[in-house]
Amino acid sequence: MAKIIDIIQRESCFQPGSTLCAGCMESIAFQNIGKITDNGKKTIFGLGTFCGEVSTLQFPNPVAWGRGESTPEDWTKSFGILHHVFESAPTITEAIRDTVDVLSSVGAIKSDIQTISMSGDGGALAIGLRSLLHTINRQARIVSFVLVNEVFANTGFQYSPSASLGSDTSTTPATELHPGNMQPPLDYLGLAVNAGAGLVAQVSPAFPKYFLKVVETALECKGTAVIFIPSPCITGWKFADGETVELARLSCETGFFPCFLKKKGQPAEIKFVERDAAKRPPVEHFMGPQQRFQHLVRKNKETGQFEVRPGKEAVVEEIRTWIQTKLDALYRMA
Amino acid sequence: MTRNQLHLALIGSGGDGVVASATMIMQTAARMGLYGIMTQSYGPQIRGGESAAYVSVSTDPIAVVGDHKDLVVCFRFSDVNPFRQEVAMAADVTLLHPKEEQADLPEVLKAKNLRRIPVPFQELLAAEGLPEIAKNVMVFGIILQALGWQKKYGEDCIKDIFSRKSDAVISANLRAFDIGYHHLKEKISLPTLSPKQVVKRELISGNELCARSAVDAGCRFFAGYPITPSSEIMETIYDLLPKVGGKLLQAEDEIAAIGMVLGASFGGVPAMTATSGPGLSLMTEMMGISSMTEIPAVIVDCQRVGPSTGIPSRAEQSDLWHALYAGHGDAPRAVLAPMDVPSCHRTMFQAFHLAETYQLPVLVLSDAIIAQSQQIIDNLETTGLPQGKRQTFQGNGGSPYLRFSLAHTNDPGWNGVSPIALPGTPGTMHTIAGIEHNEMGKISSDAKQHEIMNRKRFRKLDYLAEETASWFHIFGNPTAKHRVVAWGSVASVLERYVTTHKDMALFVPEILSPFPIAALQDFLAGARRSSIVEQNFQGQLYHYLRSLGTIDGKTEKICRSGGLAFSNDELDRLFQEGGA
Structure with a gap:
């Protein structure tokens, strides 16, 4: 394991020039992933279609996935990118891994190569769940990052299977009849664990030290490592500039996106969130600053505190129950 | 000024x-x-x-x-x-x-x-x-x-x-x-x-109008998956369906979406989905089930630049061959195309009319320009638009129900359609199968039976073609020397063009398959010069019309890749150069 100070000082493959929204968590995640993977090995990225792909490979802007001044001849500093269809980032990356292994076994490649797939939650958990689960089942030695922002951000913020209870999306809009999305999200952590992944984690760059540690561990993993990165989406979740990291931190502490790490055959580790609801910050702290929960939570003008809107207590209680059930299930793996 | x-x-x-x-x-x-x-x-x-x-x-x-x-x-x-x-x-x-x-x-x-x-x-x-x-x-x-x-x-x-x-x-x-x-x-x-x-007046986009007209035309179920440039259809219809007792489901992918549509339609309600090229590719297998099991379905394809991800936000007319031919086997279907925002209204009525009347999949080829343009339009009329309903089983004097009944085969007035029994109707238990089947719906590997059922399914298309023979528009002077054929959003650019070019006439089909062949032949008769103008690289409409035998080698193919609408200046140049 490299020292954190060394990692921070590394060059990141993710260079300025992307058209990601200002305040997007994905660019912070990419910066960090770029630095951690700059460890002297060559890296090949397989990208499905998602915000992180369309906004970073955009012509005529400079390719954001670049090694700055490094020339392609510099073996360890250069890297490959393959953009594939929406749903198949893990499978295409698995095939790259297999090719690398074959070439290594005949001696055509001498140094080790890192193979990484990246998708959004729409691409990985809706249309691409089949691809993700079967890649895990085949124990492909890749690291699969899934950026979870709970919506199909690139097509206009429609509901995705990871959308939180009560969230207002363009296909589950909050109206007088409906309190937003009432379909409980897919238990993607449980699915990945049960499919037999070598490592399953949910971790946010809002906890930078832990993030670096988990990603480094994943790169060493002998089976498939799947890392879900909760990514507050400034445009889809509709919050003020500058709150991205704070929301990502709150999303963990309130239990919406608990930090989670489970290596195959070992007990799980749940961090930065209390199992006991009384010790956690109330869910209103996370929901309040976001317009997508505005129909459920409001700011009290006198106290300045976020509070549940009158008449919406039942929906928010349902959200609390869902969070507790989810946390309990995770703690049973610990 | x-x-x-x-x-x-x-x-x-x-x-x-x-x-x-x-x-x-x-x-x-x-x-x-x-x-x-x-x-x-x-x-x-x-x-x-x-x-x-x-x-x-x-x-x-x-x-x-x-x-x-x-x-x-x-x-x-x-x-x-x-x-x-x-x-x-x-x-x-x-x-x-x-x-x-x-x-x-x-x-x-x-x-x-x-x-x-x-x-x-x-x-x-x-x-x-x-x-x-x-x-x-x-x-x-x-x-x-x-x-x-x-x-x-x-x-x-x-x-x-x-x-x-x-x-x-x-x-x-x-x-x-x-x-x-x-x-x-x-x-x-x-x-x-x-x-x-x-x-x-009203300001509305092609996608919004598609959704609204679909509901007006009887659509009560929608399943879809977000994809640019069609997502607004799903978002608009989400608001509309509950008000008329309908339902919307957002599926996990396009395969599930069209599966849901077929399930709802089997259950008895007019149902539709909307997507774009990559989604249509995924739906292709189940379009075949719709043809085979004779379950009505309406599929809107807002075309974008392809293949693969292509250019998601820009229009191209390159899904034509896919709409006409994609899928394995002999699979009857109808393909319609609006030419601008207001015509989406008429097209959606036509689509549900054909799907419900003839029990087959109907594709509507919109494109990114029509889908996302906001246009100020006059009030739309629904009177006079085709509004065919599904022929449902009303009993046949005690003899057993046959889902794919061939009883009227020898009756020249029979259009090939057999009445559908709504699930749960007493005495109408039957099987629906994507495997070739007999009149009862029981699966059959008999080659002769396959030929008979193919004839039944394509008989519907013959009658459909007869009904839709007049589904086209002619703009400009029909006796002009130069006659042009175009469809979709390109047609509306040419409609503007012919208003200032008096030596030109324009033929715009509302239905692309079955194509109004006789009308096109009439239109082209006596022309000194004829051109097919379209926005795809291969000249898909041109080759399609050649294969139908409606145009000969003298007709010009004027086409280029999509991504940018034709301008009048460009059309001037293209017509001057002449096509291939």
Whole structure:
């Protein structure tokens, strides 16, 4: 394991020039992933279609996935990118891994190569769940990052299977009849664990030290490592500039996106969130600053505190129950 | 100046609000009784990149944005580059830009009698304590004054748009509008358009109209998966369906979506889905089930540039062959195409009529331009549109129910359709199978049975073709020397073109399969020159019509890849060069 100070000082493959929204968590995640993977090995990225792909490979802007001044001849500093269809980032990356292994076994490649797939939650958990689960089942030695922002951000913020209870999306809009999305999200952590992944984690760059540690561990993993990165989406979740990291931190502490790490055959580790609801910050702290929960939570003008809107207590209680059930299930793996 | 049209372009980056300004202009025009059309141009990302909105306002109905702009608003000269192929300046164009802009004027914004109006947005707004973000509302004020439109219309529009916001937001925007409206001290000479009739018209996009007309035509179930440029159909229909007792499901992918549609339709309700090229590819297998099991389904494909991810936000007519031929086996289907926003209404009625009447899949080929253009339209009529209902089983005197009954095979009036029994109807237990089957629906590997059932399924198409033989339009002088065939959004560009080219006539099919062959042959008879104009690389319509035997080698193929609409200048050049 490299020292954190060394990692921070590394060059990141993710260079300025992307058209990601200002305040997007994905660019912070990419910066960090770029630095951690700059460890002297060559890296090949397989990208499905998602915000992180369309906004970073955009012509005529400079390719954001670049090694700055490094020339392609510099073996360890250069890297490959393959953009594939929406749903198949893990499978295409698995095939790259297999090719690398074959070439290594005949001696055509001498140094080790890192193979990484990246998708959004729409691409990985809706249309691409089949691809993700079967890649895990085949124990492909890749690291699969899934950026979870709970919506199909690139097509206009429609509901995705990871959308939180009560969230207002363009296909589950909050109206007088409906309190937003009432379909409980897919238990993607449980699915990945049960499919037999070598490592399953949910971790946010809002906890930078832990993030670096988990990603480094994943790169060493002998089976498939799947890392879900909760990514507050400034445009889809509709919050003020500058709150991205704070929301990502709150999303963990309130239990919406608990930090989670489970290596195959070992007990799980749940961090930065209390199992006991009384010790956690109330869910209103996370929901309040976001317009997508505005129909459920409001700011009290006198106290300045976020509070549940009158008449919406039942929906928010349902959200609390869902969070507790989810946390309990995770703690049973610990 | 006496003109009846005005063309505007607004260019900026995400967050500048150019689309919002353009929408306000359109809404005001609609409120005043004018016509107009607005298109947007942007990259594949949602926010952050450059975006442009093009607006054309007219005293007469208009379906295509004008090529040469009379007024251009540009918030940053560096944003212009991606749109250089789309923006052409009129000779005496007016350019509004921030006073702080230091960069050299880009080549594309230069014109013979260019009038530059630098506006100190930031300074003026800050003086009133307003944020810079309100500059798009200020621009709206400036444009309204320059056009000589009444202030009241603009204020009403702002109150309307922000009606769900707090009073503070409304009053801040009204102040920004006011600053703009009184900003110009000297008059700019722009054509003043006065409506022929003061009446409030509707502003709607092709996608919104598709959704609304589908519900009007009887659609009660929608399943879909988000994909640019069709997502607005799902978003619009989400609001509409519950009001009429219908239901929407967002599926995990397009395969599930069309599966859900077929399930709902089997259950007895008219059902549809909407997607774009990549989604249609995934739906292809189940389009075959729809043909085989004779379950009605309507599939809207908002075409974008392909193959694969292509250019998601831009139009192309390259899914034609896919719509006509894709899938294994002999699978009957009908393919329709609207040519502009208002025609989506008629097309959706036709689609549900054909699907329900003939029990087969019907594809509607819209495209990114039709889907996402906002157009001011007149009231739409539903009387006179085909509204066929599904033939349901009403009992046949005690003999057993046969889902795919061939009892009337020898009756020349029989159109091949067998009545559907709604699930749960007593005495009508039957099997539905994608495997070849007999009259009862029981699976069968008999080759002769397969031939008989193929004949039954294609018999429906013969009768369908008879009914739809008159589903086409002719524009211009039908006896003109030069006769042109086009479809979809390209057809509406050519419709405008033939109004100024009297030696030309235009044939636009409303239905592409089965194609109104006899009508096209009549149209082409006696032509000195004929051309097929389309927006795909291979000339898909041209080759399709060749395969049908309706055109010969003398007809010109005029085609190029999509991504950019045809302009009049380009059509001039293409017709001069002649096709392949």
